[in-house]
Every structure is written in structure tokens, then in C-alpha cells.
Amino acid sequence: MTEGVRQFPCETCGANVAFAPGKDALECPYCGTVTHIPDTGDAIEEQAFDVFSIDSLAEGAETEEVTSVQCSSCAALVEPSPTHEAFACPYCGANIVTTERSQRLLKPQAVLPFAIGSAEAHEKFRSWIGKLWFAPNALKRLAELDGRLKGLYAPYWTYDADTSSRYSGMRGDDYYVTRTRTVQRDGKSVTETYQERKTRWRPAAGHVARIFDDVLVVGSESLPRDLAEELEPWDLQNLKSYADEYLSGFTAERYQIDVKRGWTRATERMDAVIRSDVRRDIGGDHQKITTLHTRHDNVTFKHILLPMWICSYRYQQKIYRFLVNARTGEIQGERPWSWVKITLAVIAAVLLVSVLVIVFRDR
Numbered sequence: 001m002t003e004g005v006r007q008f009p010c011e012t013c014g015a016n017v018a019f020a021p022g023k024d025a026l027e028c029p030y031c032g033t034v035t036h037i038p039d040t041g042d043a044i045e046e047q048a049f050d051v052f053s054i055d056s057l058a059e060g061a062e063t064e065e066v067t068s069v070q071c072s073s074c075a076a077l078v079e080p081s082p083t084h085e086a087f088a089c090p091y092c093g094a095n096i097v098t099t100e101r102s103q104r105l106l107k108p109q110a111v112l113p114f115a116i117g118s119a120e121a122h123e124k125f126r127s128w129i130g131k132l133w134f135a136p137n138a139l140k141r142l143a144e145l146d147g148r149l150k151g152l153y154a155p156y157w158t159y160d161a162d163t164s165s166r167y168s169g170m171r172g173d174d175y176y177v178t179r180t181r182t183v184q185r186d187g188k189s190v191t192e193t194y195q196e197r198k199t200r201w202r203p204a205a206g207h208v209a210r211i212f213d214d215v216l217v218v219g220s221e222s223l224p225r226d227l228a229e230e231l232e233p234w235d236l237q238n239l240k241s242y243a244d245e246y247l248s249g250f251t252a253e254r255y256q257i258d259v260k261r262g263w264t265r266a267t268e269r270m271d272a273v274i275r276s277d278v279r280r281d282i283g284g285d286h287q288k289i290t291t292l293h294t295r296h297d298n299v300t301f302k303h304i305l306l307p308m309w310i311c312s313y314r315y316q317q318k319i320y321r322f323l324v325n326a327r328t329g330e331i332q333g334e335r336p337w338s339w340v341k342i343t344l345a346v347i348a349a350v351l352l353v354s355v356l357v358i359v360f361r362d363r
Helices: 118-130 137-142 225-230 259-282 339-361
Strands: 016-020 025-027 034-036 063-070 101-106 150-185 188-218 286-315 318-325 331-333
Touching (some): 118 318, 118 331, 188 225, 188 259, 188 286, 225 318, 225 331, 259 286
Antiparallel strands (some): 016 025, 150 286, 286 318
8 A cells, every 4th residue: 555645637637536436447526537447467366374473564475654544532544634634534433633653564465446336325324224213313314414424445354274173072863752741631630741852962073174265354443343244245256456546535444453363363253164064064963062173274365455335423422333335235234222212112012002902801
């Protein structure tokens, strides 16, 4: 990533142009001139990752000196504004005073360009809020405000690994035995039979292997991880070799979770899949995993940027976020609840039930 904010002049009129979502080109907002971004044809290469010795910058990976500003509210590291004036943080809406800082970071190797424009993202925002029951009126009014959504490139890591796992545990197989019991029916004692389910457990041990490709880990500490992961899947097969032009007109966040910390999260995500493999390998109706030892070989990584539209809003001193995957249109968001509306709905439900009881009782 080059230092400072990326700006490119229009070939025709000289005005600053911006990336046009869906066109893979720069477009002038004044004269309409479209400048296509040349395909360098460079392969997006994985970087070797030594799990035990790698430092925070990864030996052998390409780095560069970048300039960024940090939000004092949520600690997001983002590019400074083109005018070097205060601007709103895309993550929390707080006003960022552009006190710049310089640091050396790993350079992104690839970018997934915006495919969904602001108008389509805003319509999805309105539609999502319109479906929220018991949402405060202030939130619904917010949906009508243009310019609330900000185009953002979020930092991500991808990891590949060949895994080999040995496990021990227990396999449980259900079986049924016939029992008898005495019950009261029409004032009489009746003996009946029934089937009682039991589980027979026996030891299990074995080995599973899996090749992981592009396990995603968000490199931001400001973006809620659960929301970011719910935006998946991403069409990573369409990644482009990094070029500054793709980021023109958008904000980009610098990563705060480095490649080594990202690997820790990647192994957690891999472990969840491996445990599913182990349960399937154990078989039976129930499984218990006692020990699980996994070896990771041929580990590689990439630093990439993924596009999203983000809106942050405050309600009763709490920050809520709404995200749109700018490739697929997948929507994820946090929502406040209007307890006034909920209380009125409960009262209305109680009154309705009371009326129905009175009506049916008098019949």
C-alpha cells in the first residue's frame, strides 16, 4: 500500500477519479471518462509461514512504510482523509482528527474489487431495517439518510495448511430395551410396556487428514469478528493482484492483528472442522473426543483486502454496525431493541388473550 491517500487524475479533465464497482475501472464523476485498470498478469503467490519462528512481519514477505490515523474511540487504523481534515470513523462514527503515524507493514498481495455500488448497498440497508420488528423509530429514520454507508477495504489473512490429526475418544451406539410400568387410566391401574433408549460406549481411536485452502481471518480489531465471519463466503477465486487503483475513492484499514496472531485464529477455525471430521470418523450415534493432536504442514499465507459497505450508528450510547459484502450482497448487522414497542406489544397480546377468554367463556 502506498503512503497516503490514493488519488488518480482523469485522463480527460484532470479531476480525481474513483474506482467504479462492477466495472474494474476508474470512472470520472465529472466527465464520465472510464480508465480501465491494466491486468498485470502477476500470479498471487502464497508466502511461506514458519509456525515456530515467524515474526510479526513474516520473513521474506514484501513490506512498505504506510501512513495511517487511529480512531481514539475504537482504535481502528485507517487512511487519512484526502484533505487532511477531521473525518468520521467508518467503524464507530467518531470524529477522527488526522494526526498521522507511519509504520512498516506487510504489503497486501491481492484485492477483491467492489462489485456492488453504494446505491444497491443503501437499498439493502433500507430493506434490512424495514424488516426489523421492534426497532426504534430513530433507526428507521437513519435508513433514509443518504451517505451513511461507507465503502471500506478490510484487512484479511488467508492461510493454507495440510493437517494430520490423531485422536482418541469414545463411540456411543444407541440400543433399546423393553420395560414395563404401571400408569393410571380412567381411574384404573394399567401395566404397559415401553422402549427405553440406552447407549453402549466403546473406545475409539484413529487418524484424519485434511487440506485447508484460504482459511480467512479478519485482521481488524475494530470490525466485530462474528459479523465479519458471517459475511462469508467470499469469491476468492476472483482476487486481483494488488494495485492502488482498486482502492481509489474508498477507505482502507491497516491490519492490527498481525500474521502470527492471525494464525492462532486460523488454527481455531481449522480445529472446528477437524473435530467434525473426527466425529464422522468415529461414527455411531454419539461421539466423545478425549485427545486430539494436529500437525500443520506446508503452511502458507496471503495478506488481502476485502470490500464491504459499512454503516455505524449510535443508539442510547451504544454503537451498532451494519455490513454489506460488496461482492455478494450478504447482509449482517447489529440491531437495538425498542423496549417501548416491546412493552406495548406485550400489553396488546395480554389484552387480546383476555378478550378471547371472555368471548369463549360466555359461549
